[in-house]
Amino acid sequence: MSKLTSKERANKALNHEEPDRTPNDFGGTIVSSIHKTAYRELMDYLKLESGELEIMDHVQQLPYLSKGFKDYFEVDFVQLSAKPAADWELEIEENENSYTYVDEWGTTMRMPKQGGHYFDYWEFPVTGDMEELEAYDWPDPDDPARTEGLRGEAERIIEEKDYAICGSPLFGGGILEQAERIIGLEKFLTLLLKDSRAAEYILDRLTEIYKRATENFLSKVGDLVDVVLYWDDVGSQNSLLISPDTYREMIKPRQAELFDTIKTNTDAKVFYHTDGAVRRLIPDLIEIGVDILQPIQVNSGKMGETKELKKEFGKDIVFWGASCDSQSVLPYGSPEEVREETKKRIIDLKKGGGYVFSPIHNVQPGVPPENIEAMYETFFEYRDY
Secondary structure (H helix, E strand, C coil): CCCCCHHHHHHHHHCCCCCCECCECCCCCCCCCECHHHHHHHHHHHCCCCCCCCEEECCCCEECCCHHHHHHCCCCEEEEECCCCCCCCCCCEECCCEEEEECCCCCEEEEECCCCCCCEEEECCCCCCHHHHHHCCCCCCCCHHHHCCHHHHHHHHHHHHCCEEEEECCCCCCHHHHHHHHHCHHHHHHHHHCCCHHHHHHHHHHHHHHHHHHHHHHHHHCCCCCEEEEECCCECCCCECCCHHHHHHHHHHHHHHHHHHHHHHCCCEEEEECCCCCHHHHHHHHHCCCCEEECCCCCCCCCCCHHHHHHHHCCCCEEEEECCCCCCHHHHCCHHHHHHHHHHHHHHHCCCCCEEEECCCCECCCCCHHHHHHHHHHHHHHCEC
């Protein structure tokens, strides 16, 4: 087969066909990129020019990646994101022991000066009281600033290298995640268990906001994006954050509404990011229209049974990630152990298409550059069909 463009390669794989080679995502989403510290170390190790470091995602401290990086790793995907509202600007305040800022939802974010790698969710704007929720200043999804200049940006991406575009219409976490981010994880999960009016109200407001944001985003670039990104963690290391019954009653119907909105407004594939042991929910995700599951956390529950996952679900869902165990092998293994682990995952998942190679979530500080190199040398060796 002749060499395909990134967009052609990606779309063949996403349609469960074998392209010329397995497509590669390294930095095409904010859940498959690299922390700024690891990025600097990797660029120095590879003797690549990184230029002035600018941060794309402040919560996770992810940098904009240089053209040299994208060329070196032969990436096929680039992210295109909605903009903030016109009345919000990032203002980072330096305190004695930390940096803080208030996000668009009114949540205070905090990163310690000593040993801090990320901004954590620190203080929350609501408590779950109904009067307070009804008076809360919810973000406006119809602010035209959110989509200003998007189409021109998408056209420039395609002109640069005909990358596949990962569209990101949301300005927060998913329906469950963002509920936790405005009230606190423990408090919102408690509201869910109580089947409270407040939990229903929050989830309904978020669903409507995100449906409107998605419609507006896709009205500008729905014909140019190849993937629509959605993130909503429902898994923990060895189980689920909430019971399957709670997911199916409270979260799944609202996610289904949002995914229907995506599919009504674009032919792009629905990408769902969730960490953790989520195997038992894969049939539910397929049922509500998820086309792509990411990142396949292979050291979590039964997610490491990649050969079995491919056999059971590979005709219905694309596996994106699953490259090398990101909690033990990639940070702490030898380069040879990284190669063996990476080889296994590629062989298990690439046959018949329906697989995109990428790091399992973002590469973290402390991961040796030689291990990242070993992972990608192995990918380059085994990616071809």
